[in-house]
Amino acid sequence: MSINCIRTLLEDAEKSHRDKPALIYNAQSLTYAQLFEKVNQVALYLTELGLPKNSRIGVYSNKSIEQVVALLGILSTDYILVPLTRLLKPEQVEYIINDCDIKCIITDKIKLESIEEIDFDGHVISYEAAGKGVPSFEEIFKYYNKPYTCDISGHSNAVITYSFGLTGTPKGIVISHRNLIDSARVVSQYLQLEEDDIISGLLIFNLDYGLNQIFCTLYKRATLALHRPILPEDFFNHVINDKVTVIPLMPINLSQIFDDDAKRRPSAELFDNVKTITSSGGNVTAKMIKDCKETFQKAQFYSMHGLTEAFRSTYLDPSQVQIRPDSIGKAIPDVELYVINEDGDECAVREVGELIHRGGYIYRGFWNAPEQNKLRFKSVDILKNIVNLEGQLTDEIVVASGDYVYKDEEGYFYFVSRHDDMIKTRGFRVSPYEIESVVRKNIPQIDQCAVFSIDNELIEEEIVLVYSASHKITEQEILFELKKHLASYMIPSKVVYKKSLPLVQSDKNQVNKDELKRELTD
Incomplete structure (x- = not known):
């Protein structure tokens, strides 16, 4: 049996901690x-x-x-x-x-x-x-x-997780057993997880961030306390009753948890057990950090940034969260990060370029998607102007993330934008094409439509649908049809009718989304 597979973690934990609670969920354990x-x-x-x-x-x-x-x-x-x-x-x-x-x-x-x-x-x-x-x-x-x-075998494929890509159809990323072990090891290290920790299982287990809570629990022989959120007070009761010490969250969870009257929250003293809060899957706002500091007063807050193609790239040390809340931090252990321009040269301080991930935690690739693999998984040769490739050792694979960032004078990274037009909302990546395709297929009264996002501090990006038709269709009618075919997080929060949509000058078949966005935000 390989030492680099989840099965080995489970077998070792059963031998050394047979009678310790591994899972708790309400009255079950x-x-x-x-x-x-x-x-x-x-x-x-x-x-x-x-x-x-x-x-x-x-x-x-x-x-x-x-x-x-x-x-x-x-x-x-x-x-x-x-x-x-x-x-x-x-x-x-x-x-x-x-x-x-x-x-x-x-x-x-x-x-x-x-x-x-x-x-x-x-x-x-x-x-x-x-x-x-x-x-x-x-x-x-x-x-x-x-x-x-x-x-x-630790080299075998273990998991395929799906997220929505540019074509509007989900793309599966292939993760090996070794990837799962490495991610549990590095997170346990920099979060300083311990055997007596009780980790909140609030996150859903469809992507690597959620799954990692299970594997970190096994790695440290800790306890995972599962929770299905319904109301904010349910979450607080979960933390108190299950004696949770580590809380992994996404920004959307923070928005939901603290979206109520602060006077109704339990006393901060009841959360003294909580020592660590982590956030990934979106931007953390100053309000989110403030709410956490006021409620979980003894907890260290870690803001993290990951990629679809690699488990994680950066984390922001808790000591820096209030000093530079907009930063995504520095590279996690075993990872090198570079910011390069179109010529392959390293960007100067505060110059925006593409984030390149080199080192550990890189996944196997996209399932049945050679073009997407070619776009994201590159030879280390793209760093030839920056790193020493003496001996022509170019078989190493790095990730060209498609994330555009810059680095400040002290080496902290800041996220600027994505290369594509993917929407990031409520911790999920959403393709505008997916929503537009459903509209074209199921609402024939609509002549043209455009889906894009506008900033929303609570959920990171808000989905907007603008359409043209011979007559206005009620928003309720459009949303009713979309809800039949799309996940709840993909449903637009704004639906706007226009008699005609502006087109890109160079391509009259393409709607000018930038102009529409300016009209809505100016």
């Missing part, structure tokens, strides 16, 4: 021994399905202890995990199923109905007994009790 037993039962069942090696298995469900068992069960086999956020609509799930040829889906009773809408001929497993010939975890835990062993 599992020790490391109990977690190991259930993971083995699920892994055994999956292997007996007889699927080809490296088959993709999706997990499409709400958060629960069973969901974590499912994720770890898949990672204890030679199959590949494909986490599917519960926010996706059936047609989006169907696209991902077809894109990476998912052979099996693990789900819950609620999402089982959504899967039934899809033409899926693979295996379906439900957490709860659901009838209709669908096997369940309840049955697996009852009947699958034989010993289970496995041998997993």
